[in-house]
Amino acid sequence: MMNIEAVLKEKFGFDEFRPGQKEVIESLMSGRHTLGMLPTGSGKSLCYQLPAYLINKTVLIVSPLLSLMQDQADQLKMSGEKSVLTLNSFLTLNQKRSAFERLHSYRFIFLSPEMLSLEGVIKSLKSIDIGLFVIDEAHCISQWGYDFRPDYLNLGEVRRELNDPLTLALTATATIEVRRDIVGKLNLGQVNETVSSVDRENIGILVERMFSYDEKQSRVLELVRKFTGSGIIYFSSKKVAEAVTRFLQENGVDSVNYYHGGMEQEQRMLIQQQFISGQLKIICATSAFGMGVNKSDVRYVIHFHMPSTMEAYLQEIGRAGRDRKQSVAVLLYSDGDEGLPMHLMEQQLPTDMQIEGVCSFLNDSQKILENLTPSEKEQLSLTFSLNEIQLRFFTQLIKGTNNPLHQVAEMKEYCHKRKAANQGKLHKFLQWIDAQDCRRLGIMDYFAEKQQEVNPICCDYCGMDADKMVDVWPEVKVDHVNSYSTWKKELAFILLKKETGNEK
Amino acid sequence: MNNYLQAIILYAIKKFQGERSIYAIYHMLQGKKSSQTIQDAHLFGLTNIFGTIPRFTRQQLNQNIEWFLKHDFIKLMDKTDAYEISVQGEKMLVSYLENNPFPTYLNGWKYQNITPVFWGRLNLLIQTISHIVHNERRFYPIQQNPKIQHFVKEFLHTNRQDRVLIATHLFEELISLLERQSDLKRDILILKLTGVNRIGHTFEQIAKRKDVEEEYVRFMFLDSLHQMLADTEMSTDYPLLATLIYDWKRSGNPHLTQSTQTTLRYIQEGKNMWEIAEIRRLKVNTIEDHLVEIVLSDNSFPIADYVSIEDESKIAAAIKELGTKKLKAIKQMVDNKQISFFQIRLVLAKLGDG
Secondary structure, eight states, rough: OOOOHIIIIIIIISSSSSSTTHHHHHHHHHHHHEEOOOTTOOOHHHHHHHHHHHHOOOOEOOOOOHHHHHHHHHHHHTTTTTEEEEEOTTTTTTHHHHHTTTGGSSSSSEEEEHHHHHHTTTHHHTSSSEEEEEETTGGOTTTTSTOOOGGGGGHHHHHHHHHOEEEEEEOOOOOOHHHHHHHHHHTOSEEEEEEOOOTTTTTEEEEOOSSSSHHHHHHHHHHHHHOOOEEEEESSSSHHHHHHHHHHTTTTTEEEEETTTTHHHHHHEEEEEHHHHTOOOOOEEOOTTTTTTOOOOOOEEESOOOOHHHHHHHHHHHHHHTTOEEEEEEEEEEETTHHHHHHHHTTOOOOOOOOHHHHHHHHHOOGGGGGGOOOOHHHHHHHTTOOHHHHHHHHHHTTTSSSSSGGGHHHHHHHHHHHHHHHHHHHHHHHHOOSSHHHHHHHHTTTTTTOSSSSSSOOOTTTTTTHHHHHHHHOOOOOOOOOOOOOOHHHHHSSSTTTTOOOO | OOOHHHHHHHHHHHTTTTTSSSSSHHHHHOOOOHHHHHHHHHHTTTTTTTOOOOTOHHHHHHHHHHHHHHHSSSESSSSSBBBBEOOOHHHHHHHHHHHHHHHHSHHHHHHTTTTHHHHHHHHHHHHHHHHHHHOOOOOSSSOHHHHHHHHHHHHHHHHOSSHHHHHHHHHHHHHHHHSSSHHHHHHHHHHHHHBBBBBBOOHHHHHHHTTSSSSHHHHHHHHHHHHHHHHHHSSSSOHHHHHHSHHHHHSSSSOOOHHHHHHHHHHHTTTOHHHHHHHTTTOOOHHHHHHHHHHHHOOTOOTTTTHHHHHHHHHHHHHHHHHHHHHHHHHHTOOOOOHHHHHHHHHHHHHOOO
16 A cells, blocks of 8 residues: 555645644554544545545545635645636536536536435446545534534435445534434444544634623723734624624724625625735634635634534634644633524424415415426515524425424424524523633543643643733734735736746 | 815715715615616716725714714705715815815716726735836735736736846836826826835825825826826827736626626517516616616617617707706606606616716
């Protein structure tokens, strides 16, 4: 067998593995189904990318988010890999047809779970030799996970149809229950679990108690003046993200902009790329920002609003310090902040009344949900005031011609359970905020982990604060600011190579 | 006046002269591809702003209408939801546009479909060439649309010359095109570009930098693109940029709605209006709309089958004498029971804007 370190060097240009990567790859190469839990930003995707060059068969990757999938494919292509296919609903019929004809020739095939439920897709996939079946963000399969996606429930069946291929389930954050659920739902049987610590040692963890919106706002200003380098400030509300951006700009913080799902695609992409390139220092974002954003030198993550679960919190602060240099996460909490995530969670699932309403409507009109036209769906949403997520809930759960009235009780119970589980998670996270105990131990405790070594730069409970963080702050390279000369010169900078050869 | 969007809306109200409801403005700015909106664009001389704000919402419209009413910039007409500009409004509009000139090259009706494609291709091509020329092989494509990415890939595949040469040609063509544009317009375009070591600016960032309104920046950007498109179309001096829109020029008439194209096919097969209505199970009125739309997009289209040469000149004379596009007035003027509104609309369409 080829030396995996040699492949790492040759294909990816790295000299050594990051924690967890080698264990996962070796486990896969010995032919064992593997569940890999590696913290955000630790190079999860390398765990399936590298084996592809050893197995020399197609690697199939199921990814929950289109943007994430596109991103991973782009990054592979950027590193020179040409044999990449992304299968999603945006492809034209012709593109799909030609892709399916050459399916066997791809090294990497990315697809969204809903593609797997399309007729013919499984059949085509069966005809090729799948060396590795990868489920990214595998916690999405668990109803008790913080990011459940009903689409993922079919993956066990898909695996069976594909003849039980060698499988890698990847996740960044999963409690023991969720990991058990992943293995069970995927029918993996014997599994080798490689679980890295959720602890990000180089991120100091601070929680600061605030008493008003204004106090939070001025604290953010103080913090961004104190901290150098790139930072992300997270919000639960688009409006507040924009308002705080304006506040910072008005107070002389120039290099800041907002990012949220309500922006046009092109403007969003510009902001994201400006941030990655260092042209923009600070980003005020909703949780829409971050998936697939590969930036190693984010120095701090501030939470203006609390996330709704410990898992989401870790995911978000995990975007800091991927270069393993000292970084910090600051959560600003004031009493009542939990109202917003509570409200957002409520809206993720339909109410009993909505369930009854939709089911009896379908029964009375003898209509099948899957066959409704877009305008009929819109009408349905309007009648029962369903948001997009709630509507999707119904289209995913009511399948075929079964009498939907028979499903009412089952759906209600399911929603009650999920709501209770979500509230439980929020409650646990609140407890962690309130706890008079080490933050780091609290996080590890949540994932049933034991701490190995005491961390000298730990958390607010262990004596750290923002000022002391500044003393251990890594040196930040100050990039020259892009100044604009004349339009002609700018265009020349972009398109013409300098003759004098004074480039870097 | 608060902002440029208001100026655009007020401009549209002025042009409509109270003959359409405010929702016609909504459809106009959104670029709704219905026969009604397309005919209105020509009838009221609004082809320039057609489809220039696809993000425009009804809510935005209503808020601004309320504001205008409160400040007596507009007056309610007899019809519901139809307004006319007031003397006060007219004054404000004129003085506002003096300081923020109306974009002169804007041609939404003609370029609505090709503009985002042209920009996407130009944007990604420049980014790609910029990186290649500076020996940077890795970069993140700023345009995510797979069709745009495919186009640029194919472009570089077909044009196998030296990359530095392509870059130089691209540079020269852009310089020549931008030399003809205003300072503000070319700065906006350059600031939007992404290349090696720089990511393009958002409209909001440019607005802040230039100390003008965001909506104004967006319109000036469109104006810049439309001017480039017009120059590229008209001249043979920009062969490289012309290849970015070659497929658009080839694909027949991109202005017609799908349904109108079907009607046009039947006409070319020699079917008459009534036959087409029958085959397509549409009202004859609808087919009439299609015909007007066809003539609007091509005023050399023969209309003799629908209106006699004699009637045509009578109608044309009436239009000229009255100096209006109001159908009722024209019909009264020609005073001939045989001449229909449809025939008047056809002649109006043939005479074109102005």
